[in-house]
Amino acid sequence: MNLGDLYRQEYGRILASLIRVVRDFDLAEDSLQEAFAAALAQWPAQGPPQNPVAWLITTARHKAIDQLRRRELAERKRDDIAALVAQREDTPVPLDMLRLIFTCCHPALAPEAQVALTLRTICGLSTEEIARAFIVPTPTLAQRLVRAKAKIKGARIPYEVPGDDELAERLDAVLAVIYLVFNEGYAASFGAKLVRADLCAEAIRLGRLLVELLPAEPEPKGLLALMLLHDARRATRTDDDGAIVLLEDQDRSRWDRPKITEGAALVEQTLRGRPPGQYAVQAAVAALHAQAPSASATDWRQIAALYGVLMSIHPSPVVELNRAVAIAMADGLEHGLALLDTIHLPGYHLLPAARADLLRRLGRHTEAADAYRQALALVTNEAERRFLERRLAEVTRPAP
Numbered sequence: 599m600n601l602g603d604l605y606r607q608e609y610g611r612i613l614a615s616l617i618r619v620v621r622d623f624d625l626a627e628d629s630l631q632e633a634f635a636a637a638l639a640q641w642p643a644q645g646p647p648q649n650p651v652a653w654l655i656t657t658a659r660h661k662a663i664d665q666l667r668r669r670e671l672a673e674r675k676r677d678d679i680a681a682l683v684a685q686r687e688d689t690p691v692p693l694d695m696l697r698l699i700f701t702c703c704h705p706a707l708a709p710e711a712q713v714a715l716t717l718r719t720i721c722g723l724s725t726e727e728i729a730r731a732f733i734v735p736t737p738t739l740a741q742r743l744v745r746a747k748a749k750i751k752g753a754r755i756p757y758e759v760p761g762d763d764e765l766a767e768r769l770d771a772v773l774a775v776i777y778l779v780f781n782e783g784y785a786a787s788f789g790a791k792l793v794r795a796d797l798c799a800e801a802i803r804l805g806r807l808l809v810e811l812l813p814a815e816p817e818p819k820g821l822l823a824l825m826l827l828h829d830a831r832r833a834t835r836t837d838d839d840g841a842i843v844l845l846e847d848q849d850r851s852r853w854d855r856p857k858i859t860e861g862a863a864l865v866e867q868t869l870r871g872r873p874p875g876q877y878a879v880q881a882a883v884a885a886l887h888a889q890a891p892s893a894s895a896t897d898w899r900q901i902a903a904l905y906g907v908l909m910s911i912h913p914s915p916v917v918e919l920n921r922a923v924a925i926a927m928a929d930g931l932e933h934g935l936a937l938l939d940t941i942h943l944p945g946y947h948l949l950p951a952a953r954a955d956l957l958r959r960l961g962r963h964t965e966a967a968d969a970y971r972q973a974l975a976l977v978t979n980e981a982e983r984r985f986l987e988r989r990l991a992e993v994t995r996p997a998p
Contacts, residue, residue, distance in 0.1 A: 601637055601646075608651055609722030614694035615655065617701075617757060620662050623719070623747045629665065633658035695720070696811045697757050699804075702746075703772040704755050711746040712775045718743055720807075721800045732782065769812075773821050773877065776804045780825050784832070798829050816868045820878030823864035827884035830857035842985040846893035858888045876912035879904055883920075898928035915943045923952055931956050947976035951986060954993075963993040 609630070616626035633654045637646075647653040702715040713732075717723045729739035749755070760768045783797025805822035812818055834848040862885045868878035883904050890896040905921035918941050926934020935956045943949045954969035970990040977983050 601634070601641065604650055604654075605634060605722055608654070610698065610720035611695055612651065612655055612658065613719055613722075614698035616658055616662065617698060617719075618694045619659070621757065623750065625662055625665060626658075627719070629658040629662040630654070632661040636661075693759070693811075695807065696759050699772055699808065699811075700759055700768055701750060701755060701757050703768070703775045704750070705768070705771055706753055706755060707746050707749055708742075709775070709778075711742050711749075712771070713778055714739060714742045715746045716775055716804070717779065717800065720804065723800070769815065769817065772808065773817060776801050776808070777821060777825070777877070779804070780828075784828055795832065798825070798832065801825055802829060816872065817875040817877050819864045820868040820875055820881050823861040823868065823881035824877050824884055826857045826861035826864070827881060827888045830854040830861065830888055836981065840981055841988075842981055845887065850892070853888065858885075861885060862889060873911075874907075876908060879908045879911070883908075896927070898924050902928050915941050916946075919943065919949055919952060923956075926956055931960050935960070945976060947973045947978075947982070950976070954986075954989065958989065958993055966993045 613626055613630055616630060617623060620626050620629070636657055637650075637654065641647075698720060699716070702719055703712045707715070710732075714728055717728045718725065725740050725743065726736050729736040732739070759765075779797055780801030783795065783799075783801060802822070802825050805818065805825055808818040809822050830853050831845070831848060833854070834850075834852050835843060837843055861881065865878065865881045865885045868874060869882065874882075883901050886897050886901055886904075902921060902924035905917060905924055908917050909921060919938070922934050922937035922941065924934075925937060935953065938949065938953050938956070941949060950969045950972035954966045954973060957963075957966035957969055967990060970986055970993065974983065974986050974990065977986060
């Protein structure tokens, strides 16, 4: 494994163990960065050590001791230094990673800070990479990270896994952050590209980690299944020119069958026993799409029923929108269109886009054109904009 791969795969695990010991995000990050820099300087000439992770942990711990000794108030840090010197652990502890995830996603932090801190500390993405992914200036993103770390330190946010009485609420926040990362990769809010494969991969990696660390919890499995089933279609969502290809027009032979098989198996697990959570239900919907041999064979009636279940456990206008579209496909376009007209989602371009599509299918092109224009006024992703413009051109094209 080269150093770049090692950084991607082990950065968060090593950092989590360092934070447990030094109780300081910045000190742990600086020490680990110095350890990787030392590896970059030494390993090409000397060859990598037999246990690269142990070498990095030990080196980072020594770097942290050096930094503490250099600080002006080193005398008052004597206990910290002694604790670090006494440390002999040289392998990441899984529980440390779980502590770090829950610390990054603490409800006292703003949602955008939770996402940034998760990508920075657990995934090892640079400040520049995260800023580029979310289309914000690097200094703005850097300030979010600084404020988040200061909040953790100033508010004495505990570096721990919450107890059973708090776990459900806090786990919801963790799952929401991971899914937000995935969604930003799967359908980018801004920019020219629709898909950011790197963010999808990082979110799936976090999902796998959470399943590994919390094997008795069903919702992490549901979220992982949902992401795998969506990601299985990633290669077919756009053509060679970056234009959007709708689900019904995608080449299903190119879908990632191992991911579909894994995701469907996870869905089966999450639907057994206790009542399913929101991610398990959404994953069940995704499985029906992924396992349908053709668009025409899609079980829209069952999908509509699942969205009804989802409305009962996690009601939202977006779920209502998806349910209305499923009902349109199962019970008639006019029925679905009537449901869409009852949904209030100001500023959400997919609502007028869905109305436009149903109106287009009904042959009501003048109304469809108006709805496409409404969607175009709200859309921020360039790939989606180009798709809507093509659809608008189709419904405004003069009859031959």
